[in-house]
Amino acid sequence: xxxxxxxxxxxxxxxYGVSSILGKFLNxxxxxxxxxxxxxxxxDYGVVTNLYAWTSMLLVILTYxxxxxxxxFANKNKENExxxxxxxxxxxxxxxxxxxxxxxxxxxxxxxxxxxxxxPEYITMMGVTVAIDAFACIPFAYLRYTNRPIKFAxxxxxxxxxxxxxxxxxxxxxxxxxxxAPETISWFYNPQCGVGYVLVSNVLATIIQTLILAPHIFIxxxxxxxxxxxxxxxxxxxxxxxxxAGIMNQNLDKILFPFLRPGELGKTELGIYGATSKIAMVMMxxxxxxxxxxxxxxxxxQKDKNSLKTYADAMKFFILFSLLIFLGMVLYxxxxxxxxxxxxxxxxxxxxxxxxxxxxxxxxxxLSLWYKLTDKTIYGAWFSVLGTIIIVLLNIIxxxxxxxxxxxxxxxxxxxVVMIVSYYYGQKNMPIRYDLKTIGLYTGVTVLLFVVSLxxxxxYIFLNIGLKTVLMIVxxxxxxxxxxxxxxxxxxxxxxx
Numbered sequence: 001x002x003x004x005x006x007x008x009x010x011x012x013x014x015x016y017g018v019s020s021i022l023g024k025f026l027n028x029x030x031x032x033x034x035x036x037x038x039x040x041x042x043x044d045y046g047v048v049t050n051l052y053a054w055t056s057m058l059l060v061i062l063t064y065x066x067x068x069x070x071x072x073f074a075n076k077n078k079e080n081e082x083x084x085x086x087x088x089x090x091x092x093x094x095x096x097x098x099x100x101x102x103x104x105x106x107x108x109x110x111x112x113x114x115x116x117x118x119x120p121e122y123i124t125m126m127g128v129t130v131a132i133d134a135f136a137c138i139p140f141a142y143l144r145y146t147n148r149p150i151k152f153a154x155x156x157x158x159x160x161x162x163x164x165x166x167x168x169x170x171x172x173x174x175x176x177x178x179x180x181a182p183e184t185i186s187w188f189y190n191p192q193c194g195v196g197y198v199l200v201s202n203v204l205a206t207i208i209q210t211l212i213l214a215p216h217i218f219i220x221x222x223x224x225x226x227x228x229x230x231x232x233x234x235x236x237x238x239x240x241x242x243x244x245a246g247i248m249n250q251n252l253d254k255i256l257f258p259f260l261r262p263g264e265l266g267k268t269e270l271g272i273y274g275a276t277s278k279i280a281m282v283m284m285x286x287x288x289x290x291x292x293x294x295x296x297x298x299x300x301x302q303k304d305k306n307s308l309k310t311y312a313d314a315m316k317f318f319i320l321f322s323l324l325i326f327l328g329m330v331l332y333x334x335x336x337x338x339x340x341x342x343x344x345x346x347x348x349x350x351x352x353x354x355x356x357x358x359x360x361x362x363x364x365x366x367l368s369l370w371y372k373l374t375d376k377t378i379y380g381a382w383f384s385v386l387g388t389i390i391i392v393l394l395n396i397i398x399x400x401x402x403x404x405x406x407x408x409x410x411x412x413x414x415x416x417v418v419m420i421v422s423y424y425y426g427q428k429n430m431p432i433r434y435d436l437k438t439i440g441l442y443t444g445v446t447v448l449l450f451v452v453s454l455x456x457x458x459x460y461i462f463l464n465i466g467l468k469t470v471l472m473i474v475x476x477x478x479x480x481x482x483x484x485x486x487x488x489x490x491x492x493x494x495x496x497x
Contacts, residue, residue, distance in 0.1 A: 031278040035341040042271030049274030053254035060247045062134035065239025067141045069232040087229040096131040103127025125199040159209040166201035238377040245384030253407035260399040273404035276347035283358040331468040350408040360415035367422040370430035387418040
């Protein structure tokens with residue numbers, strides 16, 4: 001039975017993964033695109049990195065844990081799921097509208113505080129995008145709840161396609177037209193806007209996506225019922241603290257960086273750090289795909305007698321594939337570096353650190369099931385607050401002297417600590433027999449192969465890649481020999497007994 005559920009999780013992860021990984025990969029390609037086409041180079045990309053960090057944190061605040069709250073209470077009260085959905089939508093929609101109004105009213109003081117006094121329009125565009133995204137999160141959660149991953153995937157992909165199209169139009173097509181046929185676009189295009197067109201592209205893509213999503217929005221009972229809404233808010237509020245702390249742990253370094261390293265130098269360094277960290281986002285793509293499938297999965301499997309074994313297996317395979325991605329990235333960094341402009345290469349040394357911190361973050365998410373299933377979400381909030389304290393202190397102490405390398409190590413230490421603490425308390429409250437022997441073996445082999453790869457440095461790039469490929473083959477051989485025999489893999493199993 002546990003194997004059956006794991007296969008169902010793997011199938012959903014694959015469907016969500018195709019959209020999430022493909023979508024994030026296409027969005028990820030915007031990073032090298034920006035490094036080549038933003039006229040200000042690393043400095044301009046530093047602005048993009050900073051604004052996206054703020055956007056991520058604000059999105060968590062405006063959804064305030066209501067996605068998970070919806071999953072919890074829709075599964076708990078299936079006969080009233082439309083009431084749960086409607087009240088969740090009304091709550092998030094109301095707070096999103098208030099946020100947009102505040103952004104318009106306080107546009108100037110906010111832009112002055114963030115050192116964008118010359119571009120107050122950045123604040124308005126960022127606010128509109130975040131508010132609409134927050135509102136759309138609940139209908140997207142409903143699609144996941146009703147097991148419609150394909151529809152979810154298509155709608156998510158539409159946003160990515162429109163966003164990329166608008167970016168290409170404003171940053172490539174418009175400058176070309178301005179040079180060859182200025183009369184065609186001079187009535188709306190301003191060459192001085194620069195980074196602003198990144199935000200314009202986001203706003204337009206978000207509006208179009210939400211309009212297409214509209215038929216799936218108005219399917220609930222839209223009548224405020226505090227008997228329905230109050231327990232959802234009570235359950236979700238600790239998740240807000242958890243979410244804020246979690247996203248701060250991911251992005252606080254990019255938010256604090258301009259204050260700790262002010263001026264043009266700080267923006268340039270932040271741009272280098274943001275671009276090289278973005279290369280490591282391949283790991284986050286996998287984690288996100290897994291999360292989309294795993295969160296509704298754990299609530300659905302809660303009553304199954306083999307659920308604890310299923311959760312343990314899911315953790316093991318998540319870590320195994322994460323380590324495989326880690327090795328694939330660090331062993332072939334000599335190839336990946338060519339996707340960004342050469343002026344960003346000094347930051348490549350942060351990639352292994354960032355990758356490992358993403359793995360810790362994914363493990364921490366896997367471990368979060370115990371306090372979500374036992375309604376002790378306050379624990380998750382405390383763990384994330386602990387992580388936030390660590391990352392803030394380490395950034396404040398070390399970034400002014402050591403720059404972005406200190407930010408990378410701060411994230412690594414933060415997630416390693418919260419992962420260990422969450423595991424410790426999880427075993428006390430909901431003991432799960434994770435396969436620590438297998439996890440430890442693969443982790444040790446991965447670290448060993450990575451260390452060996454650091455000594456492979458010849459004048460010939462193809463020789464380096466060849467020798468590192470041997471290391472990758474060693475890991476794959478262990479994986480196939482121990483946990484993924486070829487005879488169990490569909491398609492090629494007919495060739496092996």
